[in-house]
Amino acid sequence: xxxxxxxxxxxxxxxxxxxxxxxxxxxxxxxxxxxxxxxxxxxxxxxxxxxxxxxxxxxxxxxxxxxxxxxxxxxxxxxxxxxxxxxxxxxxxxxxxxxxxxxxxxxxxxxxxxxxxxxxxxxxxxxxxxxxxxxxxx
Amino acid sequence: xxxxxxxxxxxxxxxxxxxxxxxxxxxxxxxxxxxxxxxxxxxxxxxxxxxxxxxxxxxxxxxxxxxxxxxxxxxxxxxxxxxxxxxxxxxxxxxxxxxxxxxxxxxxxxxxxxxxxxxxxxxxxxxxxxxxxxxxxx
DNA sequence: CAATAAATGCACTTCCATTGCACTAATTAT
DNA sequence: ATAATTAGTGCAATGGAAGTGCATTTATTG
Numbered sequence: 001x002x003x004x005x006x007x008x009x010x011x012x013x014x015x016x017x018x019x020x021x022x023x024x025x026x027x028x029x030x031x032x033x034x035x036x037x038x039x040x041x042x043x044x045x046x047x048x049x050x051x052x053x054x055x056x057x058x059x060x061x062x063x064x065x066x067x068x069x070x071x072x073x074x075x076x077x078x079x080x081x082x083x084x085x086x087x088x089x090x091x092x093x094x095x096x097x098x099x100x101x102x103x104x105x106x107x108x109x110x111x112x113x114x115x116x117x118x119x120x121x122x123x124x125x126x127x128x129x130x131x132x133x134x135x136x137x138x
Numbered sequence: 139x140x141x142x143x144x145x146x147x148x149x150x151x152x153x154x155x156x157x158x159x160x161x162x163x164x165x166x167x168x169x170x171x172x173x174x175x176x177x178x179x180x181x182x183x184x185x186x187x188x189x190x191x192x193x194x195x196x197x198x199x200x201x202x203x204x205x206x207x208x209x210x211x212x213x214x215x216x217x218x219x220x221x222x223x224x225x226x227x228x229x230x231x232x233x234x235x236x237x238x239x240x241x242x243x244x245x246x247x248x249x250x251x252x253x254x255x256x257x258x259x260x261x262x263x264x265x266x267x268x269x270x271x272x273x274x275x276x
Numbered sequence: 277c278a279a280t281a282a283a284t285g286c287a288c289t290t291c292c293a294t295t296g297c298a299c300t301a302a303t304t305a306t
Numbered sequence: 307a308t309a310a311t312t313a314g315t316g317c318a319a320t321g322g323a324a325g326t327g328c329a330t331t332t333a334t335t336g
Contacts (some may be wrong), residue, residue, distance in 0.1 A: 014302085016314065035292080046316045051294080053314095067207050069263055072292075073326085089165075094257060111249050118271025119232060125207055125265045126251075133256025152333085173323080189324080191283095210323075221281065230299085254306045 011060045018045055022090040023062070023077075032066050032074035032093070056082050068102040069127050070097040076104050090124050096132035103132065142195055150199045160191050161200070161215075162266070170204050170212035170240040206240040207265050208235040214242050228262055234270035241270065 008015040025041055026033060032111050037048045054075050057063040066074040093104045110126045142161050146153040163179055176188045192213050195201040204212040229244045241250060248264045 015314075016267075016301090017195065020251065046318080048294090049315050054191070056314095057166065067209075069205050071209070092251065094253070105254065108252070108254075113230065113267075114246070114268055115232070115266065116246075116271065118274050119266075119275050120269040121266050122235065122269070123267040125263075125267070127263045128251055128259050128261070129263070130253075130260040131258040132314080133254065136256050138260055152282075154333090156284080186286080186325090187284050195281095 002103070008062070008134055010064050011063065013055065013056055013060050016044075018049060019053055019056075023057075024051065026075070026077050030103070032068070032076040032104065034072050034074050036072070066093050066102060066104070067125060067127070069129060070095065070102075074102050076102075079104075079106050090125040090126075092128060094132060095127055095129045096135055097129055098131055098135040101132065101134075139248055142231070144201070149200050151194055151200065152200050156180075156187060157191055157194075160188065161195075163215070164201065169205070169244065170214040170243070172210050172212050174210070186243065204231050204242070205263060206231055206242060207267060208233065208238070208240075212240050214240075217242075218235050218243050228264075230264040230266060232270060233267045234273055235267055236269055236273040239272075 003019050004027075005015040008019060008023065021042065022038060025038065029037075035047070035051055035054065038054075039047050053065060054065075058065055058075070061078060063075045064078055066076060068074055068114065090110045091104055092108050092110055093102055094100060094105055097103045100115060110124050113121065115121055142158050143153040143189075146157060146161065152155060159180065163176065167175075173185070173189055173192065178186050180188065181199055191202060192203075194209060196203055196213070196250065199216060201213045201215055204214060206212055228243055228248045230246050230248055231240055233240045241259075248262050251262060253259060
């Protein structure tokens with residue numbers, strides 16, 4: 001049994017052929033992917049399957065969903081220690097308005113936000129839009 | 139000529155009856171509103187009109203659009219000196235997962251974000267999700 | 277008052293997210 | 307091992323919101 005299979009099982013996700021492929025696909029991509037991207041990569045499989053695979057992955061802490069402001073949900077693998085649940089560990093996302101790609105800047109943690117009296121934070125989403133390093137020509 | 143009319147003209151927006159009503163509606167609401175909210179408040183008017191009114195308001199610095207992560211665009215009046223264009227002046231938004239309302243925390247500016255080499259920031263969106271003061275019972 | 281421009285209303289389209297249901301594959305119990 | 311049960315997949319369809327084209331009405335300007 002290979003590594004991916006073992007990992008999925010550890011996350012309580014049954015390692016079906018499709019799930020393994022999707023996982024590998026996302027691991028090889030460095031950027032966040034949309035359902036449509038996966039759909040285009042696996043034309044043999046149905047959109048629903050891919051959709052539900054992502055949801056399953058999300059529920060089991062394998063990927064996190066990203067709202068990058070484009071209106072299209074993106075997904076990225078959680079890094080080890082991603083802990084997308086715990087507020088303190090949230091990283092920010094960058095969306096390039098030129099190439100339209102979204103990346104996790106995992107090393108950039110979101111600073112603590114002070115809220116007015118009575119407000120309780122459960123989740124923070126921080127998206128920076130601009131030009132990525134690839135497109136800025138550096 | 140009343141105040142609202144004058145204000146709209148100052149912003150280069152012709153103060154039609156509908157626009158004045160929408161403006162007043164948004165001013166009276168303390169929270170960000172969705173197109174659907176306005177639609178429900180003005181059933182006599184057409185959705186397209188309301189939609190385009192918001193776009194017109196947005197283009198002329200009267201409202202700013204808010205992506206609070208619900209997938210539904212919200213709009214809120216710009217405060218005087220809102221300057222939603224200038225990155226430094228951006229405030230954060232709070233979305234209550236209980237009452238589903240979104241508010242501008244205009245006094246809370248978004249801290250400066252350090253990006254990796256080569257990344258250029260043009261826009262920042264920071265949304266905190268949690269329980270608002272009304273719902274937390276304070 | 278006529279000509280022009282802006283605003284409005286209606287119908288329609290598109291796009292993505294999501295669900296219901298049938299079918300197949302895999303797992304567990306007998 | 308085989309039947310019973312559960313999980314996964316595929317197809318079809320729905321829903322919700324954003325956006326567009328065009329005809330009509332209203333306002334502005336010459």
